[in-house]
Amino acid sequence: MQNVDAAGLGIGDDHPPRIMGVLNVSRESPYDPSVFDDTGEAAAYVDRELIAEGAEIVDVGLESANKRLDVLSAQEELDRLDRAVESIESVSGDAVFSIETRYAEVADEALSRGFEMVNDVCGFADPAMPEVCEAHDAAVVKMASPPNLERPGAVDDVDWAARRSPEWAREASYVDRLYEALVRNGFTEKTIVDPAFGGWSEEKTLRDDRETFRRLREFRAIDRPILVSINRKNFLRTLAERSTEEALPVSLAATAMAVERGAHVIRTHDVAQTRDAALIGREFGRERVRTPSVEELDVTTTREAARHLSTVGADEFAREGVTRLYRLADLGEDYGALSAAATEVPGVHLVGDEPAILLGTPGRLEELKRTMPPGSDLVSAINSKNHHVGQ
DSSP: OOOEEETTEEESTTSOOEEEEEEEOOTTOSOGGGBOSSHHHHHHHIIIIIITTTOSEEEEESSOOOTTSOOOOHHHHHHHHHHHHHHHHTOOSOOEEEEEOSOHHHHHHHHHTTOOEEEETTTTOSTTHHHHHHHTTOEEEEEOOOSOTTOTTOGGGSOHHHHTOHHHHHHOOHHHHHHHHHHTTOOOTTEEEEOOOSOOSSSOOHHHHHHHHHTGGGGGGGOSOBEEOOTTOHHHHHHHTOOTTTOHHHHHHHHHHHHHTTOOEEEESOHHHHHHHHHHHHHTSOOOOBOSSOBOOOOOSHHHHHHHHHTTTOGGGGGGSSOEEEEEOOOTTHHHHHHHHHHTSTTOEEEOSTTEEEEEOHHHHHHHHHHSOTTOHHHHHHHHHHHHHHO
16 A cells, blocks of 8 residues: 655555544535634634644635535635635644645645645546646545536546446446546545545435445555545434434444544544544554565455456456355254365365354355255355355
């Protein structure tokens, strides 16, 4: 996993999770506690509520990305930039200041006036954005998005049949489309990827966000640090039936899980609590071998394996890239048939008897199924579980 240096702040596997606090100078923002018109009040908020509480990055928004609001032009964003610059100039604490914008013109001006990082919610829809960030040696967050400056995050707007193929478009899941949107148009050396949690389009569902969260490890195959913005998001609130004001606990639970699954930056309005949850996720994450020349990949499913293997054109080996173990009890007469079948399939093992443990790769277990007597309840159960957890 490549690390990123954001104005001296290390981001990636070799560093602790970083907390990105939020300051909005946009009157339209839906989260009132982070919205300020007065630059002095804004600076005091950043010092007191963000930096002092553990934020190492402060993301400043010039406009709301709410899909129900009109998109500001680059000039309208530039008209608001003075207030943002004055606010960060009055901050006494130390942090990396990020400008949230979709326009390369705005990013260039902001980086020239004290900002050190860019949060691009349109994922390089402005083709000049990578060049601007590289010219300033600035880290940039690339959010999964169509090539459309007015439709951030709306990956379902893309004509994937034309961009990939009709067959790919028919079979692709929402996560597949997110992944493809991120890798399109490349990266800078200091790019951080964002899988775009939240209601970016009318077509997107809460199930889409939940599936993205379940499959978050797949984005590690991009080999760039991952940012997630999940604070009090609807896909979490509805699980616990909580309002936005009541949703901090579910956000913290998800934060720890996101970091355990590979997230490196957490964007949040609740800095102190989120920092603690992120540290727990980091501490109890999977231990993996990492040296300057060897990195053990964080792979738990065949889909995760396929993502990494596809980078070297070998995703057909994905079903041999993970191992599954099943505890089996009360086998009765099935034990003998299963034991005999297991000896015929290389890489499959049945050990013990009550309980027994069956282990093998998803591909080898599929072979085992074919050697067993037709109609076996045991084979059906193994096949069903293997298909589910192996993905």
